[in-house]
Every structure is written in structure tokens, then in C-alpha cells.
Amino acid sequence: MTKEILIQQITAQTAKDPNQDHLLERAESIIDNLSTSIHWKNGKSIPEIIWNHRSKENKEYDWQNLSFKETELETVITDYLKFPQIHCQELDWLIMDILIYKDCLNALDTIRVRTMPHSRYQSKKSGNSTFRILAELWRFGLFILKILAWIIIFSFTTIPPYSLNTIFLHLPITPILWIVITLGWLGKKWIDYRKNNNYLKVLFNTYDILKNSLFSWSEIQELLKRSQKFGMMWNNLIYQLVKARV
Incomplete structure (x- = not known):
């Protein structure tokens, strides 16, 4: 998604608004701040492109190289929600895609911190x-x-x-106990692995629905509810945006 596409869309829908200049200024500021809230460790970002939907093949690379300025990101999106005149499907998609992917990567990182040796x-x-x-x-x-x-x-x-x-x-009893404890530990590790794997699969499947900017708000609402049953609590701004659109 490029800044040019977003500005064109917002310009068209605010054409009859007497405050168009002010709205376009706000929109441009929001888009610029969204872009600067995304950080690539290796400097991969392209100035003209704010964000592209990430595939499952990108997951490992992104986990290693992608980070977000979370406070700045949330401030920008809160500001966006205050200006319904500049809301459009493309900008809604951009915000949802960034927020949900950020939460997916955070969940992946949390699981790896907890389960991997340092x-x-x-x-x-x-x-x-x-x-x-x-x-x-x-x-x-x-x-x-x-x-x-x-x-x-x-x-x-x-x-x-x-x-x-x-x-x-x-x-003797000592090695037998050691073997039993080891097998129990391995069994627990396997159960935890399966549980975490299913959890992440649900999260990234939720994100995958956003591969098309013309996604269904009701469908994503159902996927968010399903992921909550697995214990996932998404960023509150995601719920606010979904509630406003459904």
C-alpha cells in the first residue's frame, strides 16, 4: 500500500467537504506517522511503500527484523478514529493489517521467550x-x-x-525415577508444543484474511472471537475499529 493511493482515495471522498484541505493535512500526517512507526532492522523499508500484507513465508524473517513503535502507532490510530471523514476501506485495511500482524509477531515472540533456552x-x-x-x-x-x-x-x-x-x-530406583521424570518432561514439552502451535495457527489464520483489502468485517469479527477462546487478547484498537464497521 502506497501513500499516493491512500491520498487519492481520501481526496476523492472529501471532495465536497468544505474542510477538505484540513482533512487532507490530517490524513497525510496520519499516514506519515503510520509509516515511521514501522521499523526494519536491516533498513528494508521502501519510502514509497508504507506496508504490504505479509505472507506466512515472511514470518521468520519478520520476527527477526521487524518491530513497531507501539506507543506512536496507537496514538496515530486513535487520532485516525477521531476523523471519520477520512476513513476509507484502504486505510482501514492498512491499520488492521499492521495491528493484527504486530500482535501475531508479539505472540510468537512471547512463546519463544517462554519455551526456548535463552x-x-x-x-x-x-x-x-x-x-x-x-x-x-x-x-x-x-x-x-x-x-x-x-x-x-x-x-x-x-x-x-x-x-x-x-x-x-x-x-536401582534412582535411574528408573530419572527415566520416568525425563519421559514426563518430554511428554509435557510435546503437549505444550502442540498447544502453542495450534494457538499460533489460529492467530496467523486470522491475519491471513487480510490478504485482500476488500475483506469482510463480520468474518474477521468471528475470527477474533475464535482466537479469544484460545486465550488471545488483541489490541483494543482492533476491537474498536471492528465494532465501528460491523
Whole structure:
């Protein structure tokens, strides 16, 4: 979506308004501020293009490189809601697309912070392949040290003679408990993974409806309600805009 397209649309619909000059000035300010609230870490943004709908293939790249000035963004959209004369389908779409995608990326980031080891999160977020390889090697080294530590512990908690053979021949309680706890931990990790994966799938499917600027407001309202059942609370401005349009 370009600034030129938006200004043309707003100019046409305010043609008979005696305050057109003021409204166009407000619209241009809102559009400019929307654009500056979007930040690409690698400077990817193109001045003429404010925003394009993001595909699922963009998700990883955007998570690593895209951020939003949230306070500025919310201030701009609140200002937009005060001027119904400049409301149009294209600008509505732009705002909804940005807000919903921002919330999707925030949810993705929150889940990864909570579920990933810090070193893996940092390396994945950086997008630096060398950093990622070093982080994985570090984690593998720690894993080997943990295994060695458990072997040493087991060797001193089995019945005499204290050897690895007795661990498997007599199956003492300590390694059995360790195996049970490990399997339980892995099971919980799998359940959490499935739950988080389904949650994110619902969020990004909600966003996907905006791939066409002529989207259905009633349909997006239903998708927002569905995602709420999974525990998602969207930005309040999204609900305000949907309520005003349905």
C-alpha cells in the first residue's frame, strides 16, 4: 500500500467537504506517522511503500527484523478514529493489517521467550547463522556434561560393586525415577508444543484474511472471537475499529 493511493482515495471522498484541505493535512500526517512507526532492522523499508500484507513465508524473517513503535502507532490510530471523514476501506485495511500482524509477531515472540533456552532464542532471533551454530554447540556441550554427571551419580547410588553393569542388571530406583521424570518432561514439552502451535495457527489464520483489502468485517469479527477462546487478547484498537464497521 502506497501513500499516493491512500491520498487519492481520501481526496476523492472529501471532495465536497468544505474542510477538505484540513482533512487532507490530517490524513497525510496520519499516514506519515503510520509509516515511521514501522521499523526494519536491516533498513528494508521502501519510502514509497508504507506496508504490504505479509505472507506466512515472511514470518521468520519478520520476527527477526521487524518491530513497531507501539506507543506512536496507537496514538496515530486513535487520532485516525477521531476523523471519520477520512476513513476509507484502504486505510482501514492498512491499520488492521499492521495491528493484527504486530500482535501475531508479539505472540510468537512471547512463546519463544517462554519455551526456548535463552541461548537458542538469542541466536535464532539474531538471524546470524554463525551465532546459531555456536549456540547449538554450547548447548550440546552442556548436554554431554549433564549425561556424564548423571552417570557419575548413578555409579555411586547403585548397589555394590559400584559399576555401570549393576545399573542395568539390578535396575536401582534412582535411574528408573530419572527415566520416568525425563519421559514426563518430554511428554509435557510435546503437549505444550502442540498447544502453542495450534494457538499460533489460529492467530496467523486470522491475519491471513487480510490478504485482500476488500475483506469482510463480520468474518474477521468471528475470527477474533475464535482466537479469544484460545486465550488471545488483541489490541483494543482492533476491537474498536471492528465494532465501528460491523
